[in-house]
Amino acid sequence: MPGKGLLERLKNGESLVVAEGYIFEFERRGYLKSGSFVPEVVLDHPELVKSLHEEYVHAGSDVVLAFTEQIEWAVEGGADFIVAETFGEFGEAMLALESIKQYGKGLPAVITLSVPMTMMMHDGIPVDEACKRLEDAGADVVGLNCGRGPETIIEPLKLVRKACRGPIAALPVPYRTNDNQVTFFSLTVPGTEKPAFPLDLSSCYCTREEIRKFAEECKNLGIQYVGLCCGNAPHFLREVAGVYGTPAAALKYSPEMEKHFIFGDEKKNDPYFTKTYKDAITKK
Numbered sequence: 507m508p509g510k511g512l513l514e515r516l517k518n519g520e521s522l523v524v525a526e527g528y529i530f531e532f533e534r535r536g537y538l539k540s541g542s543f544v545p546e547v548v549l550d551h552p553e554l555v556k557s558l559h560e561e562y563v564h565a566g567s568d569v570v571l572a573f574t575e576q577i578e579w580a581v582e583g584g585a586d587f588i589v590a591e592t593f594g595e596f597g598e599a600m601l602a603l604e605s606i607k608q609y610g611k612g613l614p615a616v617i618t619l620s621v622p623m624t625m626m627m628h629d630g631i632p633v634d635e636a637c638k639r640l641e642d643a644g645a646d647v648v649g650l651n652c653g654r655g656p657e658t659i660i661e662p663l664k665l666v667r668k669a670c671r672g673p674i675a676a677l678p679v680p681y682r683t684n685d686n687q688v689t690f691f692s693l694t695v696p697g698t699e700k701p702a703f704p705l706d707l708s709s710c711y712c713t714r715e716e717i718r719k720f721a722e723e724c725k726n727l728g729i730q731y732v733g734l735c736c737g738n739a740p741h742f743l744r745e746v747a748g749v750y751g752t753p754a755a756a757l758k759y760s761p762e763m764e765k766h767f768i769f770g771d772e773k774k775n776d777p778y779f780t781k782t783y784k785d786a787i788t789k790k
């Protein structure tokens with residue numbers, strides 16, 4: 507992150523847009539295996555890892571995440587802060603924070619939790635209390651990532667916002683989780699009982715508008731560290747960047763429907779194109 511550091515930006519009331527979801531994206535592109543999800547692309551095609559980072563920065567990411575689980579490597583590599591994302595257990599998150607404090611050479615710590623089906627972490631701590639305890643223990647940013655989509659992450663986020671004083675993180679998956687299918691693990695392919703996770707999640711993607719609305723809700727809640735996790739793609743992140751006012755280069759290429767061959771202004775009163783459009787959307 508060039509220029510100001512994380513804490514300075516957050517103290518100034520600024521926000522950070524954050525791209526995650528590299529593993530899923532490389533699996534989708536054919537450079538690592540679903541199942542084991544080992545990021546072998548780092549060794550086999552480092553140039554692609556660099557390129558995807560550049561794509562996400564182009565789409566609006568203020569943060570470039572390193573593919574490392576070693577705190578020392580991040581420190582030696584010149585990281586501005588350390589991120590630990592944990593799955594479902596408060597104890598694991600606390601251990602991660604302690605490790606960052608021990609080996610992170612004083613770098614700020616961002617700790618996020620993936621909230622299970624209930625508002626309770628697997629070790630019995632309510633999500634808001636978990637975040638509060640992490641904040642009290644010295645985490646600089648706390649919040650939620652992965653697991654839940656925009657629709658089901660908002661309620662726990664509100665609880666966390668209420669419980670904590672400092673900056674909050676929100677990085678859902680861009681899938682249509684709902685009251686019955688709270689996390690992406692439980693999503694089914696629409697119209698079937700077939701589990702969508704992990705190979706068929708593309709059938710459950712949010713629309714760009716849903717991502718934009720999510721970003722607006724986050725902005726209203728005062729979420730300062732916002733982004734998308736597994737399933738993220740540049741066109742989604744650009745929506746978040748647009749809402750948060752991040753000067754993303756990709757905004758230059760936002761949709762321009764008035765120039766579209768069917769929907770464009772010039773075509774609106776043209777009977778041929780009006781008919782083409784009606785034909786296209788009419789159910790057979």
Ligand SMILES: [Zn+2]
Nearest residue numbers: 652653735736
């Ligand atoms: Zn994720």
